[in-house]
Amino acid sequence: MSLKLLDTVPDFTQDSTTGPLSFYDWAGTDWVVLFSHPRDFTPVCTTELGAVAKLRPDFEKRGVKVVGLSVDSLARHHEWANDILLTQGAELNFPLIADEDRRVSQLLGLIHPNASDTTTVRTVYVIDPAHRIRLTLTYPASTGRNFSEILRTIDSLQLTDTHKVATPADWVHGDDVIILPSLDDGAARALFPNGWTTHAPYLRTVAQPGAQSAAS
Structure with missing residues (x-):
């Protein structure tokens, strides 16, 4: 499945670091930023998760929930959270989905065979309260995401919606x-x-x- 702008994100339930996450119930009527990672214990993604943890108040101020996704196990996610705290000085304070069976990754079109048949690409979806895709960004493995730019685009989307x-x-x-x-x-x-x-x-x-x- 390939999600495009204004497509509706399908509902799913999967384990996460905060417990089983049923996407529609968890999202409620908020905006959501969902961002994927190829695997745990990768250096660029470690810095990104720390950055988002520090920016969580800025997302919340805009009525936005954040959720990460990686194809490793829940046990490895919890181990990785320790490294994130140690190296980035920030505690993982939002859900990180454990998509070990790659069910959600396939559902959301996060596996690009030209990049890898088994791991997710580093994609960002900004999702509105109607569960529609309003922005997509896909980054190469070597380039860390700019979350200030993601906040800026959310400001624009929310302004231009009203x-x-x-x-x-x-x-x-x-x-x-x-x-x-x-x-x-x-x-x-x-x-x-x-x-x-x-x-x-x-x-x-x-x-x-x-x-x-x-x-x-």
Whole structure:
């Protein structure tokens, strides 16, 4: 199975470091970041799990749950957690799925035969409260994931879900945003009464909705 943007993630139940995890029940109505690892005790993934553990408050502030997945056993996951604490100074504080039978990996399309027939690639899925895929990222084994970028994309997704805007290149929370081209000036004026900057007929930028109140 290959999951694409706006596909619904199928439900599954599998063991994890926090006990059996039934995905839909565990996710509830929250956003989810699910990120996979080829195996335990790999150096890049060790740093990534430590980074996410430290960033958990930033994910929670956005209503996002995080869950990792690796194809090793639950016993090895618990052993790996000790190394993560020792080397990264962070306790594993979110579930790590033990997908030893690769059932979930196959279900979610996390095994790419050109990379490996047996281990998962290093993929990130950002999943919305309706269990739909809203972002996919797949990294090579040698390159650690940038979780600040993942937080940035979640900010964009959550903003653009609630306002008729898009976010430009390199946007971060608080920057100006783009008014959707589908809105004519009359409709835009009703939503953005303080006006905007027109760069081209199809490119109008405006202050981020809610940025001032969120910052105060």
